[in-house]
Amino acid sequence: MSRIPSGFSQLKKSFEIHWKNGLKENNQSYYLLKFYSIECGLKSMYIHKYDRSHSMSSEEIPDLRHKLDQWVKELNIPASQINQPPRFRIRRGGQAEPQRDIERAHEAWRYGVGIDQDDETALLKWLEEVSNWIRDGLKEA
Numbered sequence: 001m002s003r004i005p006s007g008f009s010q011l012k013k014s015f016e017i018h019w020k021n022g023l024k025e026n027n028q029s030y031y032l033l034k035f036y037s038i039e040c041g042l043k044s045m046y047i048h049k050y051d052r053s054h055s056m057s058s059e060e061i062p063d064l065r066h067k068l069d070q071w072v073k074e075l076n077i078p079a080s081q082i083n084q085p086p087r088f089r090i091r092r093g094g095q096a097e098p099q100r101d102i103e104r105a106h107e108a109w110r111y112g113v114g115i116d117q118d119d120e121t122a123l124l125k126w127l128e129e130v131s132n133w134i135r136d137g138l139k140e141a
Contacts (some may be wrong), residue, residue: 009054010047011058014036018034028108029109034124036106042075048141053127070103088102089115
């Protein structure tokens with residue numbers, strides 16, 4: 001089964017709407033919207049970078065799914081503009097958990113699994129940083 005096709009304007013609009021709604025409150029549901037906002041924004045930036053006519057659809061871009069770190073690499077975003085995405089630990093009653101890649105954050109937020117508070121703060125700060133980069137890039141689009 002193929003992916004549902006979406007174009008530049010749909011991805012851009014989803015980035016903006018999800019981010020706006022993600023700012024309304026501070027809880028996992030809203031963090032999830034921020035995560036998906038960034039995913040849509042990075043995909044829209046990919047289309048903008050590689051197809052200035054914006055006729056490319058999501059079916060024609062790499063299938064990197066929720067791997068935000070891979071989208072950053074795919075777009076060749078310099079480290080001077082966006083820091084490396086933070087890794088995070090699940091919060092479990094006193095037991096040490098292994099660190100996980102950012103691509104798993106949406107699962108924790110979606111399923112209501114607690115993330116270490118400092119790690120969650122770092123994740124949200126990174127998402128904000130990427131949002132600012134996308135916003136700047138979309139000004140010219």
